[in-house]
Structures are given as structure tokens and as C-alpha cells.
Amino acid sequence: MPSCPAACHRSPGRRRSGRRLRITEADSLDPRASNPLSSVLRLRPHLRVLVFDSGVYRMPAKRQRPRRKSASKSKVYDMALIQRGARLRRSPFFDSTLKAGCKSYTVYNHTFLPSYYDDPVTEYWHLLKHVALWDVAVERNVEIRGPDGFDFMQLLTPRDMEKCRVGQGKYVLITDDAGGILNDPVLLRLEENRFWIALADSDILLWAKGVARGSGLDVTISEPDASPLQVQGPKSKALMADLFGEKVTALPYYFFTPTELDGIPVLVTRTGWTAEVGYELYLLDASRGEDLWNAVMKAGKPYNIRPTGPSDIRRIEAGILNYGADMTMEENPYEVDLGRLVDLDKSSDFIGRAALQRIKDEG
Amino acid sequence: MPSCPAACHRSPGRRRSGRRLRITEADSLDPRASNPLSSVLRLRPHLRVLVFDSGVYRMPAKRQRPRRKSASKSKVYDMALIQRGARLRRSPFFDSTLKAGCKSYTVYNHTFLPSYYDDPVTEYWHLLKHVALWDVAVERNVEIRGPDGFDFMQLLTPRDMEKCRVGQGKYVLITDDAGGILNDPVLLRLEENRFWIALADSDILLWAKGVARGSGLDVTISEPDASPLQVQGPKSKALMADLFGEKVTALPYYFFTPTELDGIPVLVTRTGWTAEVGYELYLLDASRGEDLWNAVMKAGKPYNIRPTGPSDIRRIEAGILNYGADMTMEENPYEVDLGRLVDLDKSSDFIGRAALQRIKDEG
Known part of the structure; x- marks a missing residue:
């Protein structure tokens, strides 16, 4: 098994081994634990992974051996249990x-x-x-454009867009006023005042539209x-x-x-x-x-x-995080070791700045 | 088969048979069409329903008989195809x-x-x-409360909250500035300035939080x-x-x-x-x-x-609509026969008022 490469995707040149991952509990109340276990992989000395039919989970630190049940037992957490319909997009x-x-x-x-x-x-x-x-x-992408597109993008994320050239992308966080993480999209700067953000699983289109209407900035928010x-x-x-x-x-x-x-x-x-x-x-x-x-x-x-x-x-x-599992609105960037995505020194204001400054000051 | 009762859930005293439902296409590109068909129900003269393993769909008007394939053919739209994981809530x-x-x-x-x-x-x-x-x-409910809770709720929905007593609920729409429907929750008025809205499938928590921050109103938005x-x-x-x-x-x-x-x-x-x-x-x-x-x-x-x-x-x-299928952000209330949920005469302003007034005036 190869070791973690020196440059991981979302953090070139840094290893993320110290990051907390929250999807570690495969406890007795968890239906995953009743699923047949395919295998256990040892990726690094302190990182073992359980492979179930229903997904892959990090081995809980406390348990040396995963719970294993007979494969003949009926699966209560079976993939056969989810239905699709007209409400959902393809x-x-x-x-x-x-x-x-x-x-x-x-x-x-x-x-x-x-x-x-x-x-x-x-x-x-x-x-x-x-x-x-x-x-x-x-x-699903959200497009931010208009005369104040740059200023609005600066407001929306703690990263400094001055450091993002046209033709360049950035991994960014979208935070609320309490510093909670609402999403962690990959941003592309298409023009001086035009950005796309490729969303994790939450409706940032609605958040951005809501923020825009009271912001006093001339900007259009849409789904390209x-x-x-x-x-x-x-x-x-x-x-x-x-x-x-x-x-x-x-x-x-x-x-x-x-x-x-x-x-x-x-x-x-x-x-x-x-x-x-x-x-x-x-x-x-x-x-x-x-x-x-x-x-x-x-x-x-x-x-x-x-x-x-x-x-x-x-x-x-x-060490790449998964929004909704490893971080939610309840977590701030520092709690999930993503403080490097917060530029408290940037010249423009951004949503969550005061809260994140306080959190950082208090340690 | 009983006929539609005079008083349907979300519109007491009115029949909704004239409403357009969009989930009618079971065309050849639709994997539903490859699914074994359980039955066809004739509910009213012009309303036939196709019952598939994957769901229930209104019969397309154009087609007299639904496409039927051999049940022995493997199902490409099988419920066994959706996976659950730690990102999703229970x-x-x-x-x-x-x-x-x-x-x-x-x-x-x-x-x-x-x-x-x-x-x-x-x-x-x-x-x-x-x-x-x-x-x-x-x-999942969103709670709106605070000294300006009533005013904020008035801003958020085209229905008039003056007509909703404490202890009473209303079926409401949440619209954007273009009059597009963002959600159709059931609202409960818990106190003079405290409301819950039980959401259809979109993150109105984010929309409401975004709108609140630039609204100048003293309100707290949370998930109770x-x-x-x-x-x-x-x-x-x-x-x-x-x-x-x-x-x-x-x-x-x-x-x-x-x-x-x-x-x-x-x-x-x-x-x-x-x-x-x-x-x-x-x-x-x-x-x-x-x-x-x-x-x-x-x-x-x-x-x-x-x-x-x-x-x-x-x-x-x-005739009860399903958000995401029968109506989306692309539709306004008049297009889906929900104009009765828009009180253009209410004294408070609300998001989408100008657009909805224009749409109504233009017919």
C-alpha cells in the first residue's frame, strides 16, 4: 500500500494526517455494523479503514477489531433501500x-x-x-458576476481573492456570521468580476442570493x-x-x-x-x-x-474532508484544521470575520 | 375508487383538478420506462396513474398505453442503486x-x-x-424568532401573516425576487414573533439567514x-x-x-x-x-x-404539489395555480412582490 503522497489534492505541500475525521464511529447502534464487512485496510500506522458494502469508514480508534457478522444475515443497511423519483435531478x-x-x-x-x-x-x-x-x-456550480462580482466574492469567502488570478482556481470555504462552514467549493475565477463555485452538498445558490439582496452590491447569482x-x-x-x-x-x-x-x-x-x-x-x-x-x-x-x-x-x-460528514455548519474552519483557508488579514470584509478572529484569538 | 374529496389538504374547499403536474413524462429516455409496471390506475376520467417499482407517475396525456417491457429484463432504474452514507442524516x-x-x-x-x-x-x-x-x-424546520420575527416572516412569504393567529398554521410559499418558488412549507405561528416552517426539499435555512443579514431586522434563524x-x-x-x-x-x-x-x-x-x-x-x-x-x-x-x-x-x-417535481425556482405561483397563496394587497412588503404584481398584471 503506498504511503500518502507529499502533496495532497487540496493542500499542496502539506500532509493532513493530523486532521480530525468525524466519520469514525461504526458503533453498535450503527446499521453499518450489521453489514457484511469486505475487508480492513491498513493505510498508515494509525489509519485503518473498514470497507463495507455501504461505504468505507475509518476504523474507530478504540476498537482493535471491527464487529463482524455472518454474511448470510439479512442486511438492514442495504443499498436496495433507496428510491429515486422525479423530484431528483440527473x-x-x-x-x-x-x-x-x-x-x-x-x-x-x-x-x-x-x-x-x-x-x-x-x-x-x-x-x-x-x-x-x-x-x-x-x-452544481453557482455563478457570481456583475460590476461588483469581485467585491461580492470577497464578502462570501474568508480567502483573499486578490491572490486568485483570472484563469486560476482556489479551494475555498463559505462561512456564516458565526464562522460556521456552509460549504467548501472549488472556485474558478473566469473574469475579473465573474466566478464559479462548484458546490459540496448544500444550497449555496440560496445563501448567495439571500446575501446579495441586502448587500448593496450589483451582482447576479445564477446556476451556469x-x-x-x-x-x-x-x-x-x-x-x-x-x-x-x-x-x-x-x-x-x-x-x-x-x-x-x-x-x-x-x-x-x-x-x-x-x-x-x-x-x-x-x-x-x-x-x-x-x-x-x-x-x-x-x-x-x-x-x-x-x-x-x-x-x-x-x-x-x-485527508480530504467530505462536507456533511467531516464538517457542517456547526464547525468552524479551525476546528477541522482548515485555518489556512481563512485570511484574517485580507483588506476586504467577509462574512464570519469577527467570529473567526475571536475564535482564533481565544485559541 | 373514490372521487377526489371536496376539501383537499392544502386548499380547503377547492378542487385542484385543473392544476398542471410536471411529473408526467415517462418517455423512452426515462429509465422508469424500463421498469416493470405494476399497474395502471384510473383515478378520474382524465387522471390515470402508472405504478412502477420506482414510484408513481401520472399518465402522459399523449400516450394511451404505457410502454411495457418484459419483467425478466434487468431493471436499469432499480432501487438497489442508491447508496447511503455518513454524509446523510437520519x-x-x-x-x-x-x-x-x-x-x-x-x-x-x-x-x-x-x-x-x-x-x-x-x-x-x-x-x-x-x-x-x-x-x-x-x-426539517426553520425557526424565525426575535423582536422583528413577525416583520421578517412577512418579508419572507407572499401570504399575509396578519391573517395567521398564534396557534394557527398556514401553507405558504417562499419566493425569490423574481417570484420563483424556493419552497412551499407549512408554517406554524408559535408566538407573536416566533414561527416554524416545515420545509420541502431545499435549504431555506441558508436563504433565510442570507436574507436576514442584510434586512436590518432583529431576528434569529435556526433549526429547532x-x-x-x-x-x-x-x-x-x-x-x-x-x-x-x-x-x-x-x-x-x-x-x-x-x-x-x-x-x-x-x-x-x-x-x-x-x-x-x-x-x-x-x-x-x-x-x-x-x-x-x-x-x-x-x-x-x-x-x-x-x-x-x-x-x-x-x-x-x-392535486397536492411536490416541490422539485411539480414546481421549482423556475416557476412562479401563478404558473402552478397557487396564486391564492400570494396576497398582493398585504400591507407589508415581501420578496418577489414587484415581480409577482407584474406577472399578474400581464396575465
Whole structure:
């Protein structure tokens, strides 16, 4: 098992091993504990991971051995138990994921998120050795634009947008007045006064619209036609070169560029959720989802590409947090070791500044 | 099959048969169409309903017969395809629903919503003849309180809160500045300046917090410890009398009262999502979910109580809309025949007033 790479996805050059993860309890009240256990992985000396059919969980510190029940016992926490309906949205890649044999979905931002096609350990190793394709269009984007777009984005996040060039992205937090974390999107600065934020699972569109109306700033908040697709793994760079040429593979970490593929408009970012080398293709025309999926799959054949879900094993190993599980509105950035995303010295005011200053001062 | 009752749930004294419902497309691209079809119900001359394993859908007007495929064909839209994890919340009744044999869940307000325990036709008839118990704690409440609580609630909804007494509830819309519908909660007025709104599937907590910060009003927005449980059907009134006495059964439609059951604090409302006689019990102590569930189930035995999911057949028959399917931010109240929930003449301003006035004037 490889060790955690020195540069993890959302924090280049820093290791996150000290971060607290909250999804550690597989206690007796938890139906996960009644699920057949596939395997236990030892990723680092103090990090063992339990792999259940229902997901991957960090081993509780107190327990040496996970609870194990007979596989013949009926599963009370079975994936067969969730229903889909017309209320929930489908991504532009949804039909492709079905055809590709996706075995499980969850719901994220009111939209179906493919969870896996194969067991998590197989997908983990595939990601580490080859290249994986994930539908993450559930990260529904919010667009902020208008004459005061820059000022509004400064208000919305504790990071300093002065340090984000046009063409560059940033991992940011959205905080409320108490300093609580409302979301942790990846932000792209498209123009001086135009930003996209690719959301974790909460309706920041509503928050931003609500904040905007009383802010006195001239800004428009909307949901753009942008659907991210992740291409991750050591062979992703060669695949990107084949698809888009050197312009894309020369992108520095967290930069992006608009381009196209067989007439399909896309925006390619050097980002991901794996701490592996990887890219995200933001599809800019929702009607072309199947075309983009097929083009990437075809070009990826020589690199052994396969569709997978997000790798919880890899992201836990890398210390990448999952909004709703590892952090919520109840936590502030310092509590989850994300203080580096708070620029208390930035010149513009931002929501949560006074609370976060107080929290930091008080330790 | 009984006809639609004169007084449907969310619109006493009015029939909603003219309302447009958008969840009508079971077209060839829709994976629902590949699902085995259980039955077709003719509820009214122009209302036929398709019952699939994956849900209940109104028959498209254009098609005389639904597409039917061999039941032996593998289901691509199978309920086995959705995964649950630590990111998603469980209601205080979740363990009870599992024990009671709930066969399917969906996700609503980041929380698991039990969909059904038996086939939808069986549950429909049970609701119409006996009494049904539903976990709808997914309708996560937002509390608005403070010196300006009344003024803020007036700002948030096009209904006139002058017409809502303390102890009374209202079905309301939350609209944005363009008049688009952000949510359609049931509101309870707890005190002069204190309201709860039981949400449909969108994060109005964030919207309200965002609006509040620039509003100049002194108000606090939070999520109270309140978890609704629906008790619906013709025998619900007798059951309520046994549980809580005559005080509760004397409640007029859309009124509520605080009470308790074996020391469990609850708030009982004369509301529901069925157009049947029914009540909602708002559990006020999340740690007592199993106790409340068991107490109601025990007292309900003589009335043939059973746990069910929300009856899509019954709510479509009654013309009750489902947020996210029948209406979204893209629709205004007039487009979905909910103009009666907009009081353009109310004395206070509200969000969306100018847009809705214009839309109404232009027809």
C-alpha cells in the first residue's frame, strides 16, 4: 500500500494526517455494523479503514477489531433501500453511468451521484495505477458576476481573492456570521468580476442570493450550464495530452483553461478529489453529456480507463474532508484544521470575520 | 375508487383538478420506462396513474398505453442503486422505520425519507380505509424568532401573516425576487414573533439567514428540535382522541396545540399531505423518536395502524404539489395555480412582490 503522497489534492505541500475525521464511529447502534464487512485496510500506522458494502469508514480508534457478522444475515443497511423519483435531478452523464454499469447512487445537491461500479478496493487500486472517470456534475456550480462580482466574492469567502488570478482556481470555504462552514467549493475565477463555485452538498445558490439582496452590491447569482467530470490517476496526464494537446497538460495545479473536444465546449481544470494527478472537465453544454463521456472513454482505452465512484479510501488517506460528514455548519474552519483557508488579514470584509478572529484569538 | 374529496389538504374547499403536474413524462429516455409496471390506475376520467417499482407517475396525456417491457429484463432504474452514507442524516424515527420493514428510502433535505413498506396501491387503500403512520422528519424546520420575527416572516412569504393567529398554521410559499418558488412549507405561528416552517426539499435555512443579514431586522434563524410524524386516514381522529384527549380532536383545520405523550413533548397539528383527515405530531425531543413511534403504534392497533410512505397516488389525486417535481425556482405561483397563496394587497412588503404584481398584471 503506498504511503500518502507529499502533496495532497487540496493542500499542496502539506500532509493532513493530523486532521480530525468525524466519520469514525461504526458503533453498535450503527446499521453499518450489521453489514457484511469486505475487508480492513491498513493505510498508515494509525489509519485503518473498514470497507463495507455501504461505504468505507475509518476504523474507530478504540476498537482493535471491527464487529463482524455472518454474511448470510439479512442486511438492514442495504443499498436496495433507496428510491429515486422525479423530484431528483440527473446529471448530463447519468444515462452513460447507467450504461457503464454503475451499481449504486447516492443523492447530492438534489442530484444522483454515482457511488461505484465495482468494489471500493478495486476502484482504489485502479485510481492509483491507471485512470478513473467520475461523474461529479452533482457539484452544481453557482455563478457570481456583475460590476461588483469581485467585491461580492470577497464578502462570501474568508480567502483573499486578490491572490486568485483570472484563469486560476482556489479551494475555498463559505462561512456564516458565526464562522460556521456552509460549504467548501472549488472556485474558478473566469473574469475579473465573474466566478464559479462548484458546490459540496448544500444550497449555496440560496445563501448567495439571500446575501446579495441586502448587500448593496450589483451582482447576479445564477446556476451556469457547467457539469464537472473528473479524470484522475497517474495516466490522466497522457490522456489529457491526447485529447486536448500540451496546452492542457502544462496547466499548473489549480489553474484552468477553456477548450473543446469534437465541438463540445469544455473547461479543463487541474483539480480533483483524489490527491492523484488529475483533471476536471467542466462540460459547458448539458446536451452533450453522452458525447463527452464517450469521447473520453474511447481516448482512454490505451490507458485502461474505467468509470468509478469517488474513492473514499483515497480521500480519507489524503485527508480530504467530505462536507456533511467531516464538517457542517456547526464547525468552524479551525476546528477541522482548515485555518489556512481563512485570511484574517485580507483588506476586504467577509462574512464570519469577527467570529473567526475571536475564535482564533481565544485559541 | 373514490372521487377526489371536496376539501383537499392544502386548499380547503377547492378542487385542484385543473392544476398542471410536471411529473408526467415517462418517455423512452426515462429509465422508469424500463421498469416493470405494476399497474395502471384510473383515478378520474382524465387522471390515470402508472405504478412502477420506482414510484408513481401520472399518465402522459399523449400516450394511451404505457410502454411495457418484459419483467425478466434487468431493471436499469432499480432501487438497489442508491447508496447511503455518513454524509446523510437520519431522522429520530429512522431506526423504527427500519425495524418496521421499510423497503425503500429516498433523500430529502439531506436526510433519509422512508418511501414505502408495501406496494403503493396497498398503502393507498390502507390510508383511505384505516390510519397510516409516516416519518416526515425530513421536513426539517426553520425557526424565525426575535423582536422583528413577525416583520421578517412577512418579508419572507407572499401570504399575509396578519391573517395567521398564534396557534394557527398556514401553507405558504417562499419566493425569490423574481417570484420563483424556493419552497412551499407549512408554517406554524408559535408566538407573536416566533414561527416554524416545515420545509420541502431545499435549504431555506441558508436563504433565510442570507436574507436576514442584510434586512436590518432583529431576528434569529435556526433549526429547532422538531421532527414531524404524520398520522393520516379516517381512523386518525379516534386514535388522536385516545392518545391526547378531546383537546386535540377539537382542533380546527390548520391549527395546532402543544401537548405530551408519556412525558414525550409533542406539538400536534391538524395538517397532512393526503387530503384525508389527519394530524402531524411534531416530536420536540429528538432522543425520544423510538418512544413516540412505539406509543403511537401501540395505541393504533385497534385502528389497524400501519407505517407507510407518502402516498403519491393520493396526493396527485388531491392535486397536492411536490416541490422539485411539480414546481421549482423556475416557476412562479401563478404558473402552478397557487396564486391564492400570494396576497398582493398585504400591507407589508415581501420578496418577489414587484415581480409577482407584474406577472399578474400581464396575465
